[in-house]
Amino acid sequence: MLRLYMRLGIPVLVVCIVAAAGLGVTYAMTKDKIAAQDREAKAKSLRIVLGRAKSFVELDAKKDAVVYEKATAAAVDVRVDGLFRALDGTGAQVGWGLLVAPRGYGGPISMAVGVDRNGKVTGATIASMNETPGLGTKVITQKDWLPRFSGLDTSAGTESVRKIDTIMGATKSSRGVRKGVGAAAAIYTDVLKSLEGGSGQ
Amino acid sequence: MKEWMRVLRNGLSLENPLTVLMIGLCSTLAVSTKLEGAFFMGIGVIFVLVMSNVLIAAVRKFTPDEVRIPIFIVIIASFVTIVDLVMKAYLPSVYSFLGVWIPLIVVNCIVLGRAEAFAYHNTVWLSVADGIGMGLGYTVIIAGLAAFRELFGSGQLQFLGATLVTMPAFYRPPNILLLFPGAFILFGLIIAGSQALNRRIAAKDAAQAASLKEAV
Amino acid sequence: MDVMLIVKAVGALSLIGVMSAILLATAAQKFHVDIDPRVQQVLDALPGANCGACGNPSCFSVAEGIAEGRLLATTCVAGGQEVADAVATVMGQDTCVVATVLACRHCGGGTKAQRAYVYGGAHSCNAVDKLAGGSLLCPNGCLGYGDCVRACPFDAMSMDERGLPVIDLAKCTGCGVCVTECPRGGTGLLELVPESAAVVVRCGSRDRVKERRAYCPMTCIACKKCERACPSDAIHVIDMLAVVDYDKCTACNTCVAVCPQKCIDVTGRASRRSATVTDGTAGDFEGFVSKSAAQVEEAEQA
Amino acid sequence: MSGVAQLMLLFIGAALVNNILLTRFIALCSFFGISNDMHTSIGMSLAVIFVMMMASTATWMFYYFLLKPLGVGEFLYIPAFILVIAALVQFVEMYLRKYSPALYRAMGIYLPLITTNCAVLAAATEAVKPGFFKMGIAYNFTLGENLIYTLGVSCGYGFALLSFTAMRERLELAQVPEWLKGSPMAFITAGLLTLGYIGLGSLFGL
Numbered sequence: 001m002l003r004l005y006m007r008l009g010i011p012v013l014v015v016c017i018v019a020a021a022g023l024g025v026t027y028a029m030t031k032d033k034i035a036a037q038d039r040e041a042k043a044k045s046l047r048i049v050l051g052r053a054k055s056f057v058e059l060d061a062k063k064d065a066v067v068y069e070k071a072t073a074a075a076v077d078v079r080v081d082g083l084f085r086a087l088d089g090t091g092a093q094v095g096w097g098l099l100v101a102p103r104g105y106g107g108p109i110s111m112a113v114g115v116d117r118n119g120k121v122t123g124a125t126i127a128s129m130n131e132t133p134g135l136g137t138k139v140i141t142q143k144d145w146l147p148r149f150s151g152l153d154t155s156a157g158t159e160s161v162r163k164i165d166t167i168m169g170a171t172k173s174s175r176g177v178r179k180g181v182g183a184a185a186a187i188y189t190d191v192l193k194s195l196e197g198g199s200g201q
Numbered sequence: 202m203k204e205w206m207r208v209l210r211n212g213l214s215l216e217n218p219l220t221v222l223m224i225g226l227c228s229t230l231a232v233s234t235k236l237e238g239a240f241f242m243g244i245g246v247i248f249v250l251v252m253s254n255v256l257i258a259a260v261r262k263f264t265p266d267e268v269r270i271p272i273f274i275v276i277i278a279s280f281v282t283i284v285d286l287v288m289k290a291y292l293p294s295v296y297s298f299l300g301v302w303i304p305l306i307v308v309n310c311i312v313l314g315r316a317e318a319f320a321y322h323n324t325v326w327l328s329v330a331d332g333i334g335m336g337l338g339y340t341v342i343i344a345g346l347a348a349f350r351e352l353f354g355s356g357q358l359q360f361l362g363a364t365l366v367t368m369p370a371f372y373r374p375p376n377i378l379l380l381f382p383g384a385f386i387l388f389g390l391i392i393a394g395s396q397a398l399n400r401r402i403a404a405k406d407a408a409q410a411a412s413l414k415e416a417v
Numbered sequence: 418m419d420v421m422l423i424v425k426a427v428g429a430l431s432l433i434g435v436m437s438a439i440l441l442a443t444a445a446q447k448f449h450v451d452i453d454p455r456v457q458q459v460l461d462a463l464p465g466a467n468c469g470a471c472g473n474p475s476c477f478s479v480a481e482g483i484a485e486g487r488l489l490a491t492t493c494v495a496g497g498q499e500v501a502d503a504v505a506t507v508m509g510q511d512t513c514v515v516a517t518v519l520a521c522r523h524c525g526g527g528t529k530a531q532r533a534y535v536y537g538g539a540h541s542c543n544a545v546d547k548l549a550g551g552s553l554l555c556p557n558g559c560l561g562y563g564d565c566v567r568a569c570p571f572d573a574m575s576m577d578e579r580g581l582p583v584i585d586l587a588k589c590t591g592c593g594v595c596v597t598e599c600p601r602g603g604t605g606l607l608e609l610v611p612e613s614a615a616v617v618v619r620c621g622s623r624d625r626v627k628e629r630r631a632y633c634p635m636t637c638i639a640c641k642k643c644e645r646a647c648p649s650d651a652i653h654v655i656d657m658l659a660v661v662d663y664d665k666c667t668a669c670n671t672c673v674a675v676c677p678q679k680c681i682d683v684t685g686r687a688s689r690r691s692a693t694v695t696d697g698t699a700g701d702f703e704g705f706v707s708k709s710a711a712q713v714e715e716a717e718q719a
Numbered sequence: 720m721s722g723v724a725q726l727m728l729l730f731i732g733a734a735l736v737n738n739i740l741l742t743r744f745i746a747l748c749s750f751f752g753i754s755n756d757m758h759t760s761i762g763m764s765l766a767v768i769f770v771m772m773m774a775s776t777a778t779w780m781f782y783y784f785l786l787k788p789l790g791v792g793e794f795l796y797i798p799a800f801i802l803v804i805a806a807l808v809q810f811v812e813m814y815l816r817k818y819s820p821a822l823y824r825a826m827g828i829y830l831p832l833i834t835t836n837c838a839v840l841a842a843a844t845e846a847v848k849p850g851f852f853k854m855g856i857a858y859n860f861t862l863g864e865n866l867i868y869t870l871g872v873s874c875g876y877g878f879a880l881l882s883f884t885a886m887r888e889r890l891e892l893a894q895v896p897e898w899l900k901g902s903p904m905a906f907i908t909a910g911l912l913t914l915g916y917i918g919l920g921s922l923f924g925l
Contacts, residue, residue, distance in 0.1 A: 430798060
């Protein structure tokens with residue numbers, strides 16, 4: 001009885017221990033690199049939408065849990081990936097960088113939206129998505145479309161994006177992107193606006 | 202060494218996992234929209250195949266039959282995770298394209314299939330050959346398919362950031378090639394081609410055998 | 418390096434691993450089904466084609482049945498004597514004799530038989546048969562779309578130029594899959610006959626003689642010449658159709674020679690005639706005219 | 720969105736709009752391997768639905784009660800999930816053989832094949848890593864949602880498999896050019912089938 005358990009259990013146990021240890025070591029070795037890549041990717045897309053800012057400080061997921069909660073509520077069904085204070089060279093806050101992921105045709109579209117202190121959208125960019133090549137990808141390849149979000153007033157929340165038309169042939173994808181910017185606007189007006197001021201400096 | 206080469210060649214032609222055995226199709230069709238992605242996918246599969254083949258062949262004497270599948274699959278999954286993590290850390294752009302398919306190497310029938318069918322019964326040395334052969338067979342087909350789809354579907358062929366070939370301006374790339382239906386139809390035609398080729402080879406062999414008989 | 422993380426990882430995966438091992442070990446004991454080791458041995462002895470000819474779902478279920486004693490060692494009809502012997506050896510029984518059968522076709526009409534309508538649908542006998550009783554005027558003739566050929570698990574059948582299935586008797590195991598698959602198998606178009614069968618009547622039409630003469634050049638005209646000529650009383654015209662009694666037939670081929678329609682044919686593994694040799698060809702279609710008894714003899718000697 | 724409506728959408732989205740076989744290219748091996756025969760397809764579909772429900776429940780629990788609290792979910796999920804799936808499949812096979820011979824006969828022989836069915840691992844992973852397989856999920860599941868979602872994925876699998884099998888059975892009788900006979904034609908048919916599924920994308924605004 002016991003022998004059967006030992007006979008079957010010990011090889012599995014040994015393999016599991018070795019495998020887990022090996023993976024743990026690999027993970028420990030690559031962890032920092034992956035985190036750096038991740039930060040770099042985020043910073044890159046944030047810099048695109050808020051060129052004036054020199055650095056971005058992410059709101060801490062633990063310390064500012066309430067903010068994230070409120071932001072998620074304001075974004076309705078758009079996923080909130082991160083909220084960043086955008087600081088200029090002197091450390092003064094110039095605006096906000098928001099990472100949101102609305103749903104497009106082929107799953108979530110990860111995008112960054114910048115909002116300045118006047119409540120104007122400074123830009124929107126797409127970090128990654130899985131839209132249909134040639135159709136959904138028009139939101140990127142149609143060069144004059146994304147810049148149309150710049151200068152948009154956020155005071156109307158999710159309704160602010162109404163005046164931007166969707167792209168023919170990429171309706172679902174462009175509607176997704178629009179929704180993402182709308183969610184960012186709503187988060188800004190409902191939540192972030194009140195957090196501005198001293199705390200960022 | 203002769204035996205080693207034979208096993209290696211087997212994977213490339215006679216037992217090519219994709220066109221002959223028709224296993225490991227999921228990633229083939231999904232990943233083959235970009236040459237670069239397909240290439241690194243192939244590298245990942247070769248790595249996982251060779252390493253897991255080696256390890257499984259090495260521990261085959263100590264593996265109880267009842268739990269061999271869990272043991273094989275943990276070994277394979279570990280190497281897949283290593284590929285996953287390393288690629289995430291050092292090739293982020295490739296990873297963002299391939300990400301989904303890396304974990305699915307675990308359940309890629311090629312890997313577990315070779316573990317069961319070959320590595321479990323053969324020496325470490327031969328298992329290496331089998332891993333390389335099968336992996337290369339996979340890579341060649343998938344990269345070829347990707348090159349075709351990328352070139353004719355998007356109008357240009359890129360590799361590691363460099364544009365290799367660009368179609369002339371009047372060429373309007375048909376989207377269907379990059380979409381799923383295009384992948385299926387194209388792959389169907391490839392198989393039709395390889396079957397026709399195999400048939401011709403078989404007919405030639407038969408003719409040769411017949412003429413030999415006559416000579417005797 | 419984060420040692421704590423590695424320890425946690427090892428702990429978590431080991432826990433899952435050990436749990437699965439325990440689960441499987443317990444299952445192996447608790448759910449242990451005593452599988453007779455002979456099941457595997459019997460299974461190895463069976464052909465493993467899962468053809469279903471014996472009426473069981475798979476070779477495995479046959480092996481189980483034989484090991485349990487539910488089924489006889491001769492269950493596998495496809496395997497024949499050889500398999501039965503091997504199975505009997507595994508089971509420790511005396512070898513037993515299997516009555517081997519082969520498939521044969523009772524139709525010689527093919528493309529020369531007149532059609533009731535032109536059919537352009539799915540290439541399947543079963544489909545044609547459902548459309549107004551089939552495209553042939555003959556209610557029992559071969560429709561010629563080759564369902565039997567596709568169904569044959571042993572690759573023993575092929576369609577020839579006359580639009581008729583030809584059975585390679587060297588490959589035929591008498592499994593009967595073709596008879597089941599043929600929409601007209603039930604009315605005797607394809608039939609299983611004893612291995613010793615030497616002659617076959619290539620007509621199975623149940624129509625009136627006058628009518629079938631009108632639409633098929635090959636049909637049996639019920640002239641009773643064969644019945645009268647047969648030295649061993651083995652062939653009789655029953656219900657306007659010649660029928661061979663294989664228990665009495667001595668393979669003298671007299672009937673083949675006298676038949677004015679050339680509708681009786683030589684066949685059978687016993688006479689070492691593969692159906693492809695004696696079953697006529699496209700050239701001599703009009704009732705196997707060119708085939709005389711002398712030629713059959715010649716073929717036999719060669 | 721109200722609870723029931725959302726669950727319905729989740730189910731339809733997983734089963735049709737984001738059909739795992741025809742829009743995500745996952746689990747194609749079994750798709751082409753066993754779609755020759757209707758009986759086999761039915762058995763395999765049933766087995767997949769059954770195993771997927773069990774496996775994704777188990778992996779969800781392991782992920783949220785063991786891997787995540789320990790902070791090792793990030794890199795241990797692949798071996799952990801596949802180990803759970805493999806062990807579970809083997810266990811179910813043994814259990815069925817002992818206690819439900821009828822069920823075992825219906826789907827028993829397909830069970831071992833499911834270990835290497837990508838659909839099971841993909842759905843289990845998707846449930847704890849939303850959006851990973853781009854199967855239209857934007858948030859973390861509760862156990863109940865996970866069950867509905869998995870049911871949707873597996874039913875979608877069965878639906879696609881059965882409809883494709885029906886087509887292939889008809890195709891057997893069709894007059895196809897000699898050089899396209901067999902698997903090439905199957906692939907081309909699958910291509911046309913996926914074209915139809917692309918159209919489903921606009922259904923219910925999913």
